[in-house]
Amino acid sequence: MKPSRREFVATGLAGMATLYARQAPLDGQAPRPASEDGYRLWLRYAPPGTVVDAYRSALRGVLVDGTSPTADVIRAEVRAALTSILGTAPPASTTVDAGTLVIGTPKQSALIHRLGWERELTALGRDGFILRTARVGGQPAIVIAATDDVGALYGTFHLLRLLQTGQPIARLDIADRPRIQLRMLNHWDNMDGTIERGYAGRSLWQWNDLPAKIDPRYVDYARANASLGINATVINSVNANAIVLTPDYLDKVAALATAWRPYGLRVFLSANFASPIRIGGLKTADPLDQGVIDWWKAKADEVYKRIPDFGGFLVKANSEGQPGPKDYERTHAEGANCLADAVASHGGHAIWRAFIYDEDVDPDRAKRAYIEFTKLDGQFKPNVLVQVKNGAIDFMPREPFHPLFGALKQTPVLAEIQATQEYLGQGRHLVYLGTMWEEFLDADTYAKGKGSTVGKVLEGAVVPQRVTGIATVLNPGLDRNWCGHHFSQANWYAAGRLSWNPEIPALQIADEWTRMTFSSDAGAVKTIVDLMMGSREAFVNYTMPLGLHHLIGGNHYAPMPQNAKAPRADWTATYYHQASTDAIGFDRTMRGNQAVAQYFPPVRDQFDSLATCPEMFLLWFHRLPWDYKLKSGKTLWAGLVEKYHEGARQALAMQKTWGSLTDKVDPQRHKEIADRLAVQVADAQKWRDEILQYFQQFSKLPIAPPQEAK
Ligand code: BDP
DSSP states (O other), X not given: OOOOTTSOOTTSXXXXXXXXXXXXXXXXXOOOOOOOOSTTTTOOOOOOSTTHHHHHHHXXXXXXXXXXXXXXXXXXHHXXXXXXXXXSOOOBOSSOOTTEEEEEOTTTOHHHHTTTOHHHHHHHOTTOEEEEEEEETTEEEEEEEOSSHHHXXXXXXXXXXXXXXXXXXXXXXXXXXXXXXXXXXXXXXXXXXXXXXXXXXXXXXXXXXXXXXXXXXXXXXXXXXXXXXXXXXXXXXXXXXXXXXXXXXXXXXXXXXXXXXXXXXXXXXXXXXXXXXXXXXXXXXXXXXXXXXXXXXXXXXXXXXXXXXXXXXXXXOSSTXXXXXXXXXXXXXXXXXXXXXXXXXXXXXXXXXXXXXXXXXXXOHHHHHHHHHHHHTTOSOTTEEEEEESBXXXXXSSOXXXXXXXXXXXXXXXXXXXXXXXXXXXXXXXXXXXXXXXXXXXXXXXXXXXXXXXXXXXXXXXSOOSSOEEEEEOOOOSSTTSSSSGGGHXXXXXXXHHHHOTTSOHHHHHHHHHHHXXXXXXXXXXXXXHHHHHHHHHXXXXXXXTTXXXXXXXXXXXXXXXXXXXXXXXXXXXXXXXXXXSEESOOOSTTTTOGGGGSOHXXXXXXXXXXXXXXXXXXXXXXXXXXXXXTTSSBHHHHHHHHHHHHHHHHHHHHHHXXXXXXXXXXXXXXXXXXXXXXXXXXXXXXXXXXXXXXXXXXXXOOOOOGGGO
């Protein structure tokens, strides 16, 4: 039976209450931890407390039974981790004694083969694993077994997570597999070393030094990803420079692919649709032109010669100025199929982004992709996947789920989520997105009746999908701590965990991450986890509550509700909030522009009716007078005032809470986070004041702060 979302996943933590109770507090005044720079992410392998004694007696030797680059990776990781967690690494064994950790595949290891687990392992798939206490050659041992050695690597990281989070390992019986096949990252790195919407320094990829020099950081990047089960990465921006497909660059990409292969990480590339013109010397990029078809085929062959396990192309076409099939009056299906055909014989995929919003399709940007892509369902080749952002506009702090989830019956759909925090405080605000993605993945599409959650749609459990996937836009850079804000690392972590299993609770993920990243001190963990769990709602409250969206300008950071001038109307703020003296909000109901009709009937009706529309989406779907009565009995204006004040107050409380952790968190990270929280507090007040003052011109009502906010 599947664990319900509200319980901790069986393979994860035993339950917070028991966990906190089990851990003895650290003795008296524990010394303040030594400074850290955050480079090691959640792979710090700090000893998790007194439980280490039990680990020492349970782990007395290590036998990684196999020879392959991945087996070497496992050996090195286990050695480094156990040395750090246990104080000294248990010896590498060649035979099994009591307490030997045995890791391998039935194919390579006779010991594992003799356990007779093949059928069970096959059912878990290539990436699944068993982590079990068992007798091996008559000796009690811990076994990590998988069909493929990458599965064994995932199992190894699972055990290391249990150790880092202080879990009991006396009787292990875990069989786990990913629910999603393509667990993918999308980097938005430009070829000149800058990163689009990157807030942590320049690109990780050192194009000038590649292919000769493999920076050790590439390997640490792969380790971090493998520890979460991330198995695919698109390394260049969707606003793609065609140069990446030239032979010199392909050699560089191949060197990265080679470094990452032992970690199970496959490379994909963003392709510029006009590449046949830009680097191929052709006059056209028309996807039905034979010369173009041949060019892509030859290009794909060239790529696969260097990278035999190349994943395929990701394409942003006819969106925000990018070239695409519509330039030639061809459909998106015709465009996608051309690239898909080129990689098909190699087992590759063409991933076509649905982030397309042509103004001639519909006046409302939120409706456009659904209209275009539902028309094309059934016309895509089998190896085309459509990649859909979580919401219909663009990574807003809160959006209802994109109506395309569950709507395409014959086309595999990947979700695109963004860990980068482009619209969520970028590298400066502490915003944990696990809760946001949980809300998204749990949303019920009703595509096949109740229980058709977005998570289930993505798993292929609602409409069968040929390939399943979740892509996370993640823009780490050369900053020592990878992500700019130390807490942004949690979003990389959460995205990876949810891509493995969309049902892992955000709370569990926050708890794991905190223990691995900061401390195993029960009080500190609880404080940090609480801080994380409330952070996204706080951000929504002080920026865009009650369904407001896009109240920003071009930098996507600061409030700019007055923004009425941009190259296109749907890049302004006024297009979305439509505030006037009468009302505020976007009428997407059946009486308005009928965007709600893009959802399946129960969802359509829920959003359509004021009685049932969740207030968190109120102004997304409804246009309402300032004196509209909220469920609380307050007017809409008073409700808005209250939300903005609440958000600013929450930011202040977060700062205070963090201040209480000086003894529990190392000085460097504590200070760097505290500095950013000071910015966040000031920003939250700025958002509150600027937005309320702006809307007050229309509401003409007093900004009466709730009592406790003073
Ligand atoms: C927007 C970003 C822009 C991206 C675009 C996309 O502001 O930089 O190019 O999305 O996803 O959110 O293509």
